[in-house]
């Protein structure tokens with residue numbers, strides 16, 4: 001079979017062929033270098049078309065804790081694909097979704113009773129925000145605004161984008177967004193200010209929900225704050241009828257040392273958004289979870305009170321099977337041991353680096369380590385210094401995506417101590433050399 005208008009492909013590399021038709025995320029194609037074509041992955045390693053090896057030090061954007069080409073998940077997917085690959089979730093149900101719910105609910109913070117499936121982190125957030133807004137609409141109460149944290153990232157669909165606080169990501173779309181007020185992040189020294197601002201907003205009665213990335217703001221550069229600070233914010237929301245949405249798309253499934261970051265909290269959120277590592281980095285899938293109280297706000301004889309949301313691939317059985325297999329891996333003693341081992345290694349590296357004259361701060365939570373390189377002035381998210389760091393890491397065969405002057409490591413949990421040391425050595429070298 002010969003495709004009519006195909007260019008001759010003979011000697012062209014994948015890198016070159018990519019340029020013809022493909023559009024990449026957050027990429028200025030006029031100035032971006034060619035994309036590295038990965039042909040194979042195994043464990044924490046990836047190989048490109050020239051055979052060069054890379055350590056995946058960020059678990060491919062935080063989705064892959066159990067290693068690339070994991071055969072345990074692959075077998076589960078294959079079995080599901082050859083039993084029931086997909087069936088519509090409107091009017092029908094299936095065991096993989098039921099099982100996944102039965103296994104997830106006991107792991108969630110107390111009170112989470114209902115699961116709504118979708119396809120990715122942004123849609124999980126979209127569903128949560130829509131549910132909060134429609135809950136109050138159904139009640140006839142005028143609460144149309146949302147509270148979020150500064151520098152938050154909640155995804156790129158419209159409500160998720162509105163909640164995001166990294167302004168250059170969202171500037172072009174202002175005017176078409178849900179009304180969101182951003183409050184200070186309760187990092188050390190700003191806890192009281194954040195609390196005061198939140199209190200004033202909550203007291204207006206205009207806000208339906210407060211959304212946050214619990215304990216670690218991923219895309220902001222792994223900005224970290226304490227559970228106690230968040231507990232106080234959640235308590236204020238509870239007192240004022242403002243629902244709390246824990247966006248655990250990044251922090252979920254072990255990254256902070258507990259299964260969910262909300263596990264570090266005394267006060268539990270009303271909704272949770274899960275995606276990324278849910279399926280071990282194999283199949284796009286997400287879940288939004290709810291308390292019974294929120295579900296009851298839609299439970300009515302009136303059909304117009306249903307949650308007006310749905311996706312074609314909702315609760316895709318193959319995705320559910322991948323998520324079930326991923327949970328088996330996460331809950332194994334071996335994986336829990338891996339998480340503790342990475343944390344210990346991170347803490348040792350933090351101790352080594354935190355007083356380095358070129359280091360501004362090192363912070364660790366669970367398997368996440370962030371190191372801020374001391375620089376004059378404020379760094380651009382995708383600025384020149386960041387690009388020099390990125391290129392240096394790539395030249396050393398390590399995939400790290402610094403945010404401005406912040407280098408963070410979030411490796412697959414199965415990474416060996418040797419590979420981890422290799423990453424630390426190269427980061428240390430970058431701190432010394434890259435200016």
Ligand SMILES: *Cc1c(COP(=O)(O)O)cnc(C)c1O
Nearest residue numbers: 120121122153154155218249250
């Ligand atoms: C990545 C991310 C999202 C968006 O997920 P997508 O699958 O990219 O749509 C939302 N929230 C948080 C906290 C994230 O890290």
